[in-house]
Amino acid sequence: MPRLIVVLLILLAGFSFSQEVTLTGRTVDKSGKPVGFIQVYSPEAISAVDTDGSGKFSLTFTQPDTVLVKFITDATRGESIERSVILKPGANDMGDVQFSFQDQEGAVVLERIQSPFELPVMPPVDVTLLPRDGGVEYMLALTAAGVSSNNELTSNYNVRGGNYDENLVYVNGFQIYRPFLTRSGQQEGMSFINSALVKNISFSSGGFDSQYGDKLSSVLDIEYKTPSDTLKGSLVASLLGAEAHLEQQVNPRFSYLVGARYRANGYLLNSLPAKGAYNPVFADAQFLTNVRLNEKLDWSVIGHFSSNNYRFSPQTQRTDFGTANEAYSFVIYFDGQEQTRFQTMMGGTSLKWKPSENTKLDLYATVFNTDEREYFDIQGQYFINELETDPAKEEFGDSISTLGIGTFLNHARNRLNATIFNVYHNGDQLLHKGYLKRDSSVVAKSNLKWGVNFQMDDFSDRLSEWRMIDSAGYSVPQNTPNEVKLFETIKGDLALQSQRYTSFVQLNTQWSKSKKNYAVEVTKKYKDANGRKYFKTFRDTFDNSSAKWALSVGSRAGYTTANNEFYITPRASVNYSPRTHMVRDTSIIRRGVNFRFATGMYYQPPFYREYRTFTGNLNMNVRSQKSAHFVAGGDMYFNMWNREVPFKFTAEAYYKYLWDVNPYEIENVRTRYYADNNAVAYAYGLDLNVYGQFVEGIESFFKVGFLSTKEDILNDFYDEYYNAAGEKIIFGYSEDQTPVDTVRVYPGYVPRPTDQIMTFGALIQDRMPKYESFSVQVGIQYGAPLPYGPPDFKRYKDTLRLRSYFRVDIGMSYDFLYKAQLEKRETFWTKNFDDAIVSFEVFNLLGINNVLSKQWIQDVEGKYYSIPNYLTQRRFNLKLILRF
Numbered sequence: 001m002p003r004l005i006v007v008l009l010i011l012l013a014g015f016s017f018s019q020e021v022t023l024t025g026r027t028v029d030k031s032g033k034p035v036g037f038i039q040v041y042s043p044e045a046i047s048a049v050d051t052d053g054s055g056k057f058s059l060t061f062t063q064p065d066t067v068l069v070k071f072i073t074d075a076t077r078g079e080s081i082e083r084s085v086i087l088k089p090g091a092n093d094m095g096d097v098q099f100s101f102q103d104q105e106g107a108v109v110l111e112r113i114q115s116p117f118e119l120p121v122m123p124p125v126d127v128t129l130l131p132r133d134g135g136v137e138y139m140l141a142l143t144a145a146g147v148s149s150n151n152e153l154t155s156n157y158n159v160r161g162g163n164y165d166e167n168l169v170y171v172n173g174f175q176i177y178r179p180f181l182t183r184s185g186q187q188e189g190m191s192f193i194n195s196a197l198v199k200n201i202s203f204s205s206g207g208f209d210s211q212y213g214d215k216l217s218s219v220l221d222i223e224y225k226t227p228s229d230t231l232k233g234s235l236v237a238s239l240l241g242a243e244a245h246l247e248q249q250v251n252p253r254f255s256y257l258v259g260a261r262y263r264a265n266g267y268l269l270n271s272l273p274a275k276g277a278y279n280p281v282f283a284d285a286q287f288l289t290n291v292r293l294n295e296k297l298d299w300s301v302i303g304h305f306s307s308n309n310y311r312f313s314p315q316t317q318r319t320d321f322g323t324a325n326e327a328y329s330f331v332i333y334f335d336g337q338e339q340t341r342f343q344t345m346m347g348g349t350s351l352k353w354k355p356s357e358n359t360k361l362d363l364y365a366t367v368f369n370t371d372e373r374e375y376f377d378i379q380g381q382y383f384i385n386e387l388e389t390d391p392a393k394e395e396f397g398d399s400i401s402t403l404g405i406g407t408f409l410n411h412a413r414n415r416l417n418a419t420i421f422n423v424y425h426n427g428d429q430l431l432h433k434g435y436l437k438r439d440s441s442v443v444a445k446s447n448l449k450w451g452v453n454f455q456m457d458d459f460s461d462r463l464s465e466w467r468m469i470d471s472a473g474y475s476v477p478q479n480t481p482n483e484v485k486l487f488e489t490i491k492g493d494l495a496l497q498s499q500r501y502t503s504f505v506q507l508n509t510q511w512s513k514s515k516k517n518y519a520v521e522v523t524k525k526y527k528d529a530n531g532r533k534y535f536k537t538f539r540d541t542f543d544n545s546s547a548k549w550a551l552s553v554g555s556r557a558g559y560t561t562a563n564n565e566f567y568i569t570p571r572a573s574v575n576y577s578p579r580t581h582m583v584r585d586t587s588i589i590r591r592g593v594n595f596r597f598a599t600g601m602y603y604q605p606p607f608y609r610e611y612r613t614f615t616g617n618l619n620m621n622v623r624s625q626k627s628a629h630f631v632a633g634g635d636m637y638f639n640m641w642n643r644e645v646p647f648k649f650t651a652e653a654y655y656k657y658l659w660d661v662n663p664y665e666i667e668n669v670r671t672r673y674y675a676d677n678n679a680v681a682y683a684y685g686l687d688l689n690v691y692g693q694f695v696e697g698i699e700s701f702f703k704v705g706f707l708s709t710k711e712d713i714l715n716d717f718y719d720e721y722y723n724a725a726g727e728k729i730i731f732g733y734s735e736d737q738t739p740v741d742t743v744r745v746y747p748g749y750v751p752r753p754t755d756q757i758m759t760f761g762a763l764i765q766d767r768m769p770k771y772e773s774f775s776v777q778v779g780i781q782y783g784a785p786l787p788y789g790p791p792d793f794k795r796y797k798d799t800l801r802l803r804s805y806f807r808v809d810i811g812m813s814y815d816f817l818y819k820a821q822l823e824k825r826e827t828f829w830t831k832n833f834d835d836a837i838v839s840f841e842v843f844n845l846l847g848i849n850n851v852l853s854k855q856w857i858q859d860v861e862g863k864y865y866s867i868p869n870y871l872t873q874r875r876f877n878l879k880l881i882l883r884f
Contacts, residue, residue, distance in 0.1 A: 021061040021087050022229075022252070025094040027051050027071060033824075035099060039072040046252060046295055049228070054834075058229045060252035062295070064089050071097055116550035116575040116596075117209065117508045119202035119221050123648075123691055123699060125763070127195040128881055129777055131811035131841045133240055133263070136193045136201060136222070142763040142779050143701040145652055145687035146205035146218075148756060150783050150805040151852055152843070152872060153185025153269075154669045158754045159205050160654060161683035161709030162217030163664065163671055166604060169193075171222045172288065173350060173426075174302055174366050175213065179342040180609060181372045181416050184668040186269055187340050189282035189308035194259040196234050196245040197288070199225040205687070206654055207598030207631035210504040210554030210571045211426070211449055216604045216627050216658070224288050227255045231884075232834075238879040240265045241282075253292040260285040268843070271873040276314035276334065283307050298352040308342040314378060320387070321868055327387040329399060330857065330867045338376035345369045358430035365423045374414040381407050384857060384865060404857060404865075408487075412465040418608070424453035444511035449554070455500040457562075459608050463492040463616040492616030496608060498562035506554030510575075512547060550575040560605045565623055571600025595634040602627045610662050610673050614793060619675040627658040633687075640692070645699075647692030655684040661711055663795055666753045668853060668869075674793070681711035681752060694764075698775070701763040707756055710749040713795050717746045733863075747796035751787040758784045773818040779809045788854055790864070800866075802851050811879075813839035835883040840876070847874040 023042075027035045034055030041048040042059055044067045051057045061067065064087045071081040085094055127139050137155040140147045146160040156164040169176040169192070176192045200223040204212075212219045227247035235244045241263035249255040266278040284306035291299040314334035322328045348366035355361065385399035431446040469487045555570040575596045603624040610625075611618045633652030640647050661679035665672045685707035694700045721729045721739035729737050760782040768774040783805035789798030816836040817829055829836060844850075854866040 021064055021089060021092065023059045023061065023067075023069070023085060023087060023092045023094060025057060025097055027055040027057070027097045027099065029099050032096070032098070041070045041072060042067050044068075046292060049226070052228050052230070052232075056228070056230070058249075061087060069094075071099075073099070116510060116594075117552055119204045119208065119212075119219060122201040122203055123701070125699075127198070128234075128236060129775075129811060129813055129837070129839065130763070131777055131779055131809035131839075132843055133238070133265075135191055135195050136198065136220075137191060138779070139201075139763070140203060140220070141781060142761045143689075143691070143703065144203050144205065145650065145689050145703060146654075146685070146705055146707075147203075147761075148705070148754075148759045148783055149781070150786065150850075151185050151669065152807065154188050155191040156185075156188075156669050159218040160656070160685060160687075161707055161752060161754050163666065163754060164669075165607070165609070165671055166215050166217035168213050168215045168219045169222075170220070172224050172300065172302065173362065173364060174346075174348045175422065177344075177346070177368045177370070177420060179308070179344060179370050179372050180418060181340075181374050181414060182342070183340075183374065183670045186272075186278075186280065186312070187308065187310045187342070188669065189280075189306065189310075189342065190261055190263055190284055192286075192304060192306075192346075193222055194243070194245065194261065194284075194286060196236070196243060197224045197247075197257050197259050197286075199223050205652070206656070207573060207600065207629045208571075209552050209573060210506045210556050210569075210600075211451065214502065214556065214558060214569070214603055214605060214624075216602050216625060224257055226290075227257060234881070234883045236879065236881050239267055239877050254289070256287060256289045258285075258287040268872060268875055271875050273319050273870050274314050274317040274332075274334075276312060276316075279311040281307075281309045296354045300350045300352070302346075302348045304344075304346040306342070306344045308340075310340045311337065312339075313337040314380075317380075319867055319870065321865075322387075325389055327389050328403070328865065329385045329387055330382065330865070331385065332380045332382045334378060334380050336376070336378040338378060339373075340375070341371075341373045343371045360428040362426045363423075364425075366421070368418075368420040370416070370418050372414075372416045374412055376410060376412050379407065379409045381405075382857065403863075406857070407470040409468045411467075413462075414465060415462045417460045419458045421456045422453065424451060426451040444509065446507065446509040449506040449508065450504065452503045453501070455502070457496065457498045457500070457608070459494070459496040461492065461494040461496075461608075461612075463490050463494070465490040465616075490614070490616040492612075492618075494612070494616070494618055496562065496611065496618060498560060500558060500560050500605065502556065502558040504554060504556045506552060508550070508552045510548065510550040512549065548575075548577040558603070558605065560624075562611070563606065563620055563623060565605065567603045567605075567624055569601035569603050571598070571602075573598035573600075592637045593634065594636075596632070598629065598631045600629055602629055606662070609671065611675060612673065613675040614672060622662060622675055623660050623677050625658065625662055625677070626660050627656050630655045641696075643693045643696065645693055647690065650687075650689040652687045653685070654687075655682070657682050658711075663711060663713060664753065665793065678715075679711045679713045681709065683707065683709035683752075685709075695766045697772075698765045698767055700765050701761075703761045705759045707759070709752045709755045711752050711795075712749045713747075716796060717744055718794070718796060719744055750796055750799060753787065753798070755787055756784045758782075773815045775813050775815070777811045777813070779807075781805065781807045788866075791856055802854070802868075805850050806846075806848055807850060808845040809841070809843050810845050811839050811841040813837050813881075833882060833884045835881060837881040839879040839881065841879060843875040843877065844873060849873075 027038045029035050036051050036055055038051045039048060040051060040057045040059060044065060045059045045061055049057050049059060066084065066086050069083045069085055073080055081097060081099065083094065083097065122143065125139055127136060130138060132138055132152065135155065137157050141149040141157055147157050149157045158164065159167060171193065182188050202221040204219045206218060208219045225247060227249045229249045231248045233244065233246040236242065241261065243259065243261040245259035247257045261284050263282040265280055269278040269280065284304065286304040289301045293299055316334065317332040319330045320327065321330065346366065346368045348364065351363045353361045383402055384404040386401045386403055388395040388398055388400045390396060427450050429448045431448055432444060466489045467487045552573045555568060557568045559566045573596065575594060577594045603626050605624045606622045611620060611622050613619055631652060631654045633650065636649045637646040638649065658681040660677040661681045662677055663674045663679050685705060687705045689703040691699055691701040720743045722741040723729055723736040723738055724740050725736060727734065729739055731737055762780040764778040766776045785801035785804050787798050788800050788802055814837065817833060820827055820830050850871040851868040852871050853869045855869055857865050857867055
C-alpha cells in the first residue's frame with residue numbers, strides 16, 4: 001500500500017494543465033470589514049467556492065466570457081448578491097463585494113441551512129482550542145445528543161446504550177476502521193480524524209437513512225476542507241506533542257491537504273496510580289488530493305499511515321479505597337514490562353462523475369491494513385492493608401494490619417494482521433422538481449439514491465495469553481490438589497476470510513403547498529409536430545412560508561459469506577416544518593420549528609471480534625445483531641437577549657428493541673463478546689440540547705440525556721442455597737453453610753454495560769469584556785454510575801455500580817492578533833498569520849478521582865475486595881497555535 005500511494009503521488013505531480021481564466025475578489029460588510037464563509041457560485045465556473053476567513057475568493061473558468069456571479073449567505077444574514085462580470089483572458093479582479101448587513105464581531109461561522117435528508121451538521125467549533133487533546137470525539141461528547149464517554153484516555157464514545165463497535169465513521173465518503181487489539185486507553189493513540197483538516201462534522205445518534213451502513217447506533221460523517229489557491233497551514237505544539245498541516249489549490253484542477261501529528265503523552269499517563277516508566281510514542285500522517293479531470297469528473301485520493309508504540313515498565317501502584325470508617329490500601333510492586341505496537345495503513349480513491357445537473361455517480365475503492373502486536377510479561381506482588389481511621393491515634397492513615405497478600409502474573413504474545421478491501425458505487429438521480437401538475441399548488445422535489453458495495457476481509461490472529469493468580473499462597477482456581485491451573489487461558493491460531501455484499505436504495509421526496517408569492521422556474525420537455533424535442537421554461541411562484549414535508553423511504557440488503565446470512569432492513573423518516581417562523585425586526589429569517597420521526601431495521605453483521613470466544617476460538621454460527629429504532633424529535637429556533645444569531649433547542653425521544661444480541665464485557669476499552677446470539681435487549685431515553693450565544697459573540701452548548709438500557713440472557717439461571725435456619729447462604733460469609741434447600745432464580749433483564757440513567761455535557765466559551773483577546777473554553781462531563789460485577793462472565797451478577805464520572809477541563813487562551821485584526825492594523829504578524837494563540841490548559845480541574853473499572857482481589861479468609869482503577873489526575877498543559 002505505501003508503494004501504491006507513492007505511485008499515485010508521482011502521477012498526480014505529473015499533471016500539467018493549460019492556463020485558465022480566474023476571477024478573484026473579497027466580500028465585506030457595510031462597514032468594509034471582511035466577511036468569511038460566503039458561498040460564491042457561477043454556472044460557468046468549474047466549481048463553487050467559499051470565501052476564506054479574510055473574505056477572499058477565487059473562481060476558475062474555462063474561457064473568457066460574460067458570466068453571472070452569485071454571492072450566497074446563510075439565512076441568518078439573509079442577503080445574497082448577483083453581479084455580472086466580463087472576463088478577460090488570465091487573471092481578473094472584481095475588488096470588494098459589499099453587503100448591506102453589519103457582520104457581528106467574534107462570530108466566525110454561522111449556521112447553514114441544510115437538506116432534511118442530510119445528517120445534522122454540528123455547529124462550528126474550533127476543536128484545536130478545546131481543553132484536552134480529545135479531538136472531534138471529545139467535542140461530540142460535549143455537544144452531540146446521546147453521546148457519552150467515561151474515559152479521557154480514549155477516543156471511544158457510546159451512543160444511546162451502544163458500544164463503540166456500533167458506530168459508523170466516514171471521512172469524505174470513505175469508511176474508517178481502527179485497530180482491533182487495543183486493550184487500554186493508554187495504548188490507543190490518536191484517532192484517524194485530523195481536526196486541522198476538518199470542514200464539516202455531521203452526526204446522527206440513531207434513525208439514520210438507508211444510505212448509511214449496517215451498524216446499530218450512530219453515524220459520524222466528516223468532510224475535509226476544500227483548499228483555496230492560497231497556501232494555508234497550521235502548527236500546534238504542546239507538552240503532549242505537535243501537529244502541522246498544509247493545504248492549497250495548486251492550480252484550477254489540483255488541490256491537496258496534508259497533515260502530520262506526533263504525540264508522546266507520558267506526562268499525562270504519569271498521573272495514573274500505576275507508577276513506572278511510560279514511553280508512548282504515537283505518530284501519523286495523512287493526505288487528501290483532488291484532481292478536477294474535467295468540469296464533470298473529479299478524482300480524489302486519500303492516504304493514511306499510523307504508528308502507535310506503547311512501552312511501559314510498571315514499578316509500583318497504591319490505591320486507597322473504602323469508607324471513612326473502614327479504609328483500606330492496595331499496594332502492588334511490579335516486575336516486567338509491556339510493549340504493544342499498532343501499525344495501520346489506509347489508502348482510498350474515488351471518482352465522482354456528474355454527467356448532468358440531475359445525476360451524480362460516485363465510485364470508491366479503499367484498502368485498510370493493520371499489523372498489531374501485544375507483548376507483555378508483568379508480575380505483581382500485592383498487599384491489602386487495613387488503615388487506621390481514628391484521627392486521635394498516631395497511626396491515623398497508616399497500615400495497622402495486613403488482610404491479604406498474593407501474586408499475579410500476566411503473559412501475552414498476541415499478533416493480529418487484518419486487511420479490509422472495499423469497492424462501492426453510490427448514485428443520485430433527481431426525478432422531479434417543480435409543480436406536481438401545471439395547475440397544482442403543490443411544489444415537490446424527488447430524488448433517488450442507490451448504492452452497491454463489495455467488501456473482503458482477511459484476518460490472521462495468533463493468541464497466546466494467560467493469567468496466573470497466587471492468592472494467599474494458593475493458586476486460583478483450586479480444582480484438584482495435584483495440579484496448578486491458570487486463572488484464565490486464551491490460546492488460538494485463527495484465520496477468517498469473508499466477503500460481504502451490500503446494497504441500498506432510497507427515495508427522498510419533499511413538498512409544500514404553494515400560495516404563489518415566491519418565484520420559481522420549471523422547465524418542461526415537449527415535442528413539436530415533427531417529433532423534435534424542445535424545452536420550455538415557466539416562471540411561477542410559491543409560498544415559501546407554507547408547511548413543508550420531507551419523506552425518505554429506503555432499504556438495505558446484504559449477504560455475508562462467513563456465516564451465510566442474508567438480510568433486508570427497511571428504513572423510513574419524515575420531517576415536517578409547520579407554517580411557523582422565527583421573526584426578528586419584522587423580518588422572517590427562517591422557520592422556527594421542525595419535527596421529525598424515523599424508524600427502521602438496523603442489523604450489524606459480525607465483523608471479527610464478535611466471532612471470537614473468551615477461550616480464543618471462532619464461533620462461525622454467530623449471526624447479525626438486530627434492532628428496530630423509533631426516534632421522534634424536533635428543533636426550535638428562538639431569540640433571546642437580542643442576539644444576532646438565534647438559539648437552537650433540540651429534543652429527541654427514542655426507543656430501540658434489540659434481538660439476537662451478542663452480549664459483551666468491557667475491560668477498559670477492550671470489548672469481549674460472548675460470541676453467541678443469546679440475548680434480547682432494549683434502550684429508551686430522552687436527549688435535550690441547547691446552544692447559542694449565551695455570551696455575546698461566541699457560542700456555548702449544553703446537553704442532558706436520560707437513558708435506560710437492559711438485556712435478558714435467554715434461558716440463564718442460577719441457584720440460591722438456604723440453610724436450616726432459612727437464611728440464604730453466602731459462601732465465605734455465612735456462619736451455617738450447610739444447604740438444606742435450593743431455589744432456582746431466573747434473573748431476567750439486567751443493566752447493559754453502558755447503562756447510564758443520566759449524562760450531562762457542556763462546552764462553555766467566553767471572551768473577557770474589554771480584553772477580547774482573552775478567551776476561555778470549559779468542558780464539563782457528567783455520567784451516572786455504570787454497572788459492573790465480578791470477573792466471572794456471569795452477566796446476572798453485573799448489577800453493582802461504579803461511582804459517577806465527573807470531569808471539568810478548562811483552557812485559557814490569548815490571541816495575539818485579535819486586536820490588530822479588529823483594528824485592521826497591518827503588521828508582520830497580521831500579514832503572515834491568521835492566528836497566533838497561546839493556551840494554558842488544566843485537565844481535570846477539580847482533581848476528581850474518576851473510576852474506570854474495578855479489580856477483584858481475595859484475602860486470606862476468602863473475602864473479595866473490588867479495588868478501583870482510577871483515571872488521570874489534574875495536569876497542566878501549554879499549547880501554541882499558529883495558522884497562516
